[in-house]
Amino acid sequence: MCNERVLCAGFGGQGVMSLGQLLTYAGMLDGKHVTWMPSYGPEMRGGTAYCSVVVSDNPVGSPIVTTNATCAIILNLPSLEKFEKSVVSGGAIFVNSSLIQKKVNRKDVRVYAIPANELAAVCGNPKAANMVMLGAYLAVSKEFSLESVIEAFKKVFGEKAGRMLDLNIRALKEGAAAVNATIELPKAA
Amino acid sequence: MTMTLMKGNEALALAAIRGGCTHFFGYPITPQNEIPEFLARELPKIGGVFIQAESEIGAVNMLYGAAAVGCRVMTSSSSPGLALMQEGISLLAAAEMPCVIVNVMRGGPGIGGIQPSQADYFQMTRGGGNGDYRVPALAPATVQESVSMMVQAFEMADCYRTPVFIVSDGMLGQMMEPVEFDNIELKEPPEKEWKLTGHGNVRKPKTIKTLMLDPARLEARNFELQEKFQKIAAAECSWEEYLIDDAVLVFTAYGSTARIARNAVDQLREEGFAAGLIRPRTLWPFPDKPFQQLASRCQTVLCVEMSCGQMVDDVRLAVNGKLPVAFYGRCGGMIPSPEELVAKAKNIMKGGRQ
Amino acid sequence: MSVVFSRTKGLTEAETHYCPGCTHGIAHRLVGEALEELDLLGNTIGCSAVGCSILSYNYINVDMIECLHGRAPAVATGIKRVRPDSIVFTYQGDGDLASIGTAEIVHAAHRGENITVVFVNNAIYGMTGGQMAPTTLAGQKVTTAPAGRNPVINGMPLKVSEMLAQIPGAAYVERVSLHSPKEIRKAKRAIKKGLTCQVEKRGFSLIEVLSTCPTGWGLSPVDAVAWLEANMVPYYPLGVLKAPEGGKNV
Known part of the structure; x- marks a missing residue:
C-alpha cells in the first residue's frame, strides 16, 4: 500500500517547493490521493524552505509531515539538522552531498548521498540539483510512473517545461544513476 | 473530470469567479494573499474589478457599496483583518447585503503569528460587531470543499440576503490538493428588487439604511432579522x-x-x-x-x-x-x-x- | 404671473430635521438643484454619512445608502466600480470626513475615484452636541475644548481641501461658502462643476462647503452667518484649489 510522506527541504531558491509539487502532481496523475503543504512566511525569503508531500492510496488526513516522514530529501545542511529526526525508522534520507559534508547520524534509516550540484552542472544547469535529487528519490521509491512525472513537469513549469524537459530528464537520470538504480526513461517528448 | 493541483487559497479564488463573483475589494495580509493575487490577475479578464483597498475597513465598506447595487462581491482577509472589519460586518448583516467574506485564520490574539490557527471561532460565530446578528459560517476541510463551499456561499448570500463567512485557515489556504471545477452548477440568482440603480425618474427613491431612532421600530426590525436567522438555522446545518x-x-x-x-x-x-x-x-x-x-x-x-x-x-x-x-x-x-x-x-x- | 422660484425636483417634500438657521438645508437644495439641472436625478446614487446629515436620504430625491462613520468614500467606491455610469456622490460632514474618515477620503482621491464629494465644514460636531472637530478654529469654544481650541494641545485646524488638492487623483477641488446669496450661487456652480467633472469621467471631485451650526456655536442664525464670514473664511480661503483640467482624462 502506498503511503509516502516526503519532506523536501533546502534554501529558498533551490527548488524544493517545485520538487515537492512535481511529486504531488505525479502522484495525482497516477490516481493517488495527494497533498502538498509548504512552509510559509518570512523564511521563504532566503532561509530554510520546506514542504510536506503526502501520496497515499487513502484520503489524506493531515498534510503536515513532522515526525513521521517516510523520506526526507535534503538539499542543505540546516535542513539536515532540522529534519534528520523527522524520518521514521526504516525510512530514507536523500542528502545533497555537494553542500552537506556532515554525516547523517541516524543508523536506522537508509541514506543516499547524491552530489546533486555537481551532477546538475554535468547536465548543463547547476540549478537542476533539485531534479537530480528527485531522480534519486524516484529510483528508490518506485511509487511513481515516469510518464506522470514528465506530465507533471508541464503542469508545474507551464510553458517553460518544453525547453526544460530534456535538461530535466537528464538530471533525473543522473540522480537515478547515482543511487545505482536503473530506471527506464522515455525519450524527451 | 479534470483534476488539477491547486492551493486552497487559489481554489477559493477561482471558485469565486465560477460562483459569479465579479468584484473583489481587499487588503494584503498573510496567509491569504494568493486570493487577492489570483483575482487581481483573473477578474479583469472576465470584465470584473479588483481593487486593493486602503485597509480592511475600506474593503468591507466597498463590499457594502458593491453589494447594495446588486453584484456578487467578496473580500478575503486573515484574523486581525477580520477584527478590523467587524463594524462593517455588523452593518452588512443589519442591512442584509449579500456578500462573501473569507477568513484564512492565523494565530492570535493581537498581531499574533501567521501560521494556521482556529482561534477565530468566536469571531466567526459570535462576531465582534455590535448588535444581535448572525452570519452563516462555512468551514471547508479540503481544497475541493473550499470550492464547493465558495459557490454555496454566494448562493446562500443571495438567497438569504446575508454576508456569509468561509472559515479557512493557513493550512487549508496554503496546501495543495487535487481539485476539479467541472461539477459547478449555478442556480439562477434571485431578482434583487431592493438594489439601488437610480430611480430613473420613474419611481420613488430607494434607501438602504440601518439607523432606526424609534426603539419600537428597531425592536420590530430585530425580530424580523431573528426570524431570518432561525430560518437559516433550521435549513442550513451541515x-x-x-x-x-x-x-x-x-x-x-x-x-x-x-x-x-x-x-x-x-x-x-x-x-x-x-x-x-x-x-x-x-x-x-x-x-x-x-x-x-x-x-x-x-x-x-x-x-x-x-x-x-x-x-x-x-x-x-x-x-x-x-x-x-x-x-x-x-x-x-x-x-x-x-x-x-x-x-x-x-x-x-x-x-x-x- | 411668472414663477421665479419653486421647489427643485431634486428634493423630496419631507420637512428637514435641521435646526433653525443651519445651512445643511441650503446645501441639500444646491445638490438637488444641481442634479436636476444636469438631468442626473434618475441616474444618481448618493451616500449619506454619520452626523447631522445622515438623514439626507429623506430629503434628496435620489436612491441613497447610509454609510458608517467616515466610510462613505469607500462605499461610493464600491458602488461606482460596479456601476461606472451611475453618478455617485457622498455628502459628508467635517467630523465624518476630516476625522474618522481621513483614510477613506484620502484614498478615494488617491485612486482618482470618479465620484463627487460634498464636504460640509461647519467647524464642529453638530449631531453629538457640539464637540471639537479637526476643523474647529483656534480659540473656538466647543464642549470638548471648553476654554477654546488650544493649538498646543489640539493642533491647528485641518485644511482638508488643500491637503486633498495635492493628490494626483483629485481632479477638482473647490472651497465655497454659504454665508451670502452671492456665495450660495457660487457654491451651486461649484457643485454642478463637480458633478460635470464626474459625468466627463475626469476623476475625483470635492466641494468643501463652509456652513453654519448656530446651535453648536451658540449663536443666532444671523450672527452665525456673520461669524462664518468673519472667522472661517479668513482661515479657509474660498476658491478653486484644483481645476478639472489637472485630473485624469478618460
Missing part, C-alpha cells in the same frame, strides 16, 4: 459523520483539524479502539443534531481545535450535559499531530483525566 455508529469516543473537529482527527480515528481503529468523528461543516448554524443523536455506546465527545477551546462551548451546548465533553487544543500556529490525538483519546478511554 456536518459529516465518520464511523460514529459504534464509537465509544467521538472526536469533533472542523476544518483542517478534522483531517488530523480523522487520521487519529483511523489509527485508533487499527489498534482496536472504537473511535469516530463528527465534523461540523457549518459553524453557524452549529449542527446540534449529530451530538444529540449519538448512540448510547458513546461515552465521551473529544473536541479538538487549534485554539484554547472555543467550538467546545457549542459542543457542550449541543450535548447538553448528557455526555462528558473533553477538549484538546493547540494554538499559536502549532498544529496537533494525529499521535497526540490518539494518546489523548486512549488516555480518556482508559478512564484517564478528561
Whole structure:
C-alpha cells in the first residue's frame, strides 16, 4: 500500500517547493490521493524552505509531515539538522552531498548521498540539483510512473517545461544513476 | 473530470469567479494573499474589478457599496483583518447585503503569528460587531470543499440576503490538493428588487439604511432579522459523520483539524479502539443534531481545535450535559499531530483525566 | 404671473430635521438643484454619512445608502466600480470626513475615484452636541475644548481641501461658502462643476462647503452667518484649489 510522506527541504531558491509539487502532481496523475503543504512566511525569503508531500492510496488526513516522514530529501545542511529526526525508522534520507559534508547520524534509516550540484552542472544547469535529487528519490521509491512525472513537469513549469524537459530528464537520470538504480526513461517528448 | 493541483487559497479564488463573483475589494495580509493575487490577475479578464483597498475597513465598506447595487462581491482577509472589519460586518448583516467574506485564520490574539490557527471561532460565530446578528459560517476541510463551499456561499448570500463567512485557515489556504471545477452548477440568482440603480425618474427613491431612532421600530426590525436567522438555522446545518455508529469516543473537529482527527480515528481503529468523528461543516448554524443523536455506546465527545477551546462551548451546548465533553487544543500556529490525538483519546478511554 | 422660484425636483417634500438657521438645508437644495439641472436625478446614487446629515436620504430625491462613520468614500467606491455610469456622490460632514474618515477620503482621491464629494465644514460636531472637530478654529469654544481650541494641545485646524488638492487623483477641488446669496450661487456652480467633472469621467471631485451650526456655536442664525464670514473664511480661503483640467482624462 502506498503511503509516502516526503519532506523536501533546502534554501529558498533551490527548488524544493517545485520538487515537492512535481511529486504531488505525479502522484495525482497516477490516481493517488495527494497533498502538498509548504512552509510559509518570512523564511521563504532566503532561509530554510520546506514542504510536506503526502501520496497515499487513502484520503489524506493531515498534510503536515513532522515526525513521521517516510523520506526526507535534503538539499542543505540546516535542513539536515532540522529534519534528520523527522524520518521514521526504516525510512530514507536523500542528502545533497555537494553542500552537506556532515554525516547523517541516524543508523536506522537508509541514506543516499547524491552530489546533486555537481551532477546538475554535468547536465548543463547547476540549478537542476533539485531534479537530480528527485531522480534519486524516484529510483528508490518506485511509487511513481515516469510518464506522470514528465506530465507533471508541464503542469508545474507551464510553458517553460518544453525547453526544460530534456535538461530535466537528464538530471533525473543522473540522480537515478547515482543511487545505482536503473530506471527506464522515455525519450524527451 | 479534470483534476488539477491547486492551493486552497487559489481554489477559493477561482471558485469565486465560477460562483459569479465579479468584484473583489481587499487588503494584503498573510496567509491569504494568493486570493487577492489570483483575482487581481483573473477578474479583469472576465470584465470584473479588483481593487486593493486602503485597509480592511475600506474593503468591507466597498463590499457594502458593491453589494447594495446588486453584484456578487467578496473580500478575503486573515484574523486581525477580520477584527478590523467587524463594524462593517455588523452593518452588512443589519442591512442584509449579500456578500462573501473569507477568513484564512492565523494565530492570535493581537498581531499574533501567521501560521494556521482556529482561534477565530468566536469571531466567526459570535462576531465582534455590535448588535444581535448572525452570519452563516462555512468551514471547508479540503481544497475541493473550499470550492464547493465558495459557490454555496454566494448562493446562500443571495438567497438569504446575508454576508456569509468561509472559515479557512493557513493550512487549508496554503496546501495543495487535487481539485476539479467541472461539477459547478449555478442556480439562477434571485431578482434583487431592493438594489439601488437610480430611480430613473420613474419611481420613488430607494434607501438602504440601518439607523432606526424609534426603539419600537428597531425592536420590530430585530425580530424580523431573528426570524431570518432561525430560518437559516433550521435549513442550513451541515456536518459529516465518520464511523460514529459504534464509537465509544467521538472526536469533533472542523476544518483542517478534522483531517488530523480523522487520521487519529483511523489509527485508533487499527489498534482496536472504537473511535469516530463528527465534523461540523457549518459553524453557524452549529449542527446540534449529530451530538444529540449519538448512540448510547458513546461515552465521551473529544473536541479538538487549534485554539484554547472555543467550538467546545457549542459542543457542550449541543450535548447538553448528557455526555462528558473533553477538549484538546493547540494554538499559536502549532498544529496537533494525529499521535497526540490518539494518546489523548486512549488516555480518556482508559478512564484517564478528561 | 411668472414663477421665479419653486421647489427643485431634486428634493423630496419631507420637512428637514435641521435646526433653525443651519445651512445643511441650503446645501441639500444646491445638490438637488444641481442634479436636476444636469438631468442626473434618475441616474444618481448618493451616500449619506454619520452626523447631522445622515438623514439626507429623506430629503434628496435620489436612491441613497447610509454609510458608517467616515466610510462613505469607500462605499461610493464600491458602488461606482460596479456601476461606472451611475453618478455617485457622498455628502459628508467635517467630523465624518476630516476625522474618522481621513483614510477613506484620502484614498478615494488617491485612486482618482470618479465620484463627487460634498464636504460640509461647519467647524464642529453638530449631531453629538457640539464637540471639537479637526476643523474647529483656534480659540473656538466647543464642549470638548471648553476654554477654546488650544493649538498646543489640539493642533491647528485641518485644511482638508488643500491637503486633498495635492493628490494626483483629485481632479477638482473647490472651497465655497454659504454665508451670502452671492456665495450660495457660487457654491451651486461649484457643485454642478463637480458633478460635470464626474459625468466627463475626469476623476475625483470635492466641494468643501463652509456652513453654519448656530446651535453648536451658540449663536443666532444671523450672527452665525456673520461669524462664518468673519472667522472661517479668513482661515479657509474660498476658491478653486484644483481645476478639472489637472485630473485624469478618460
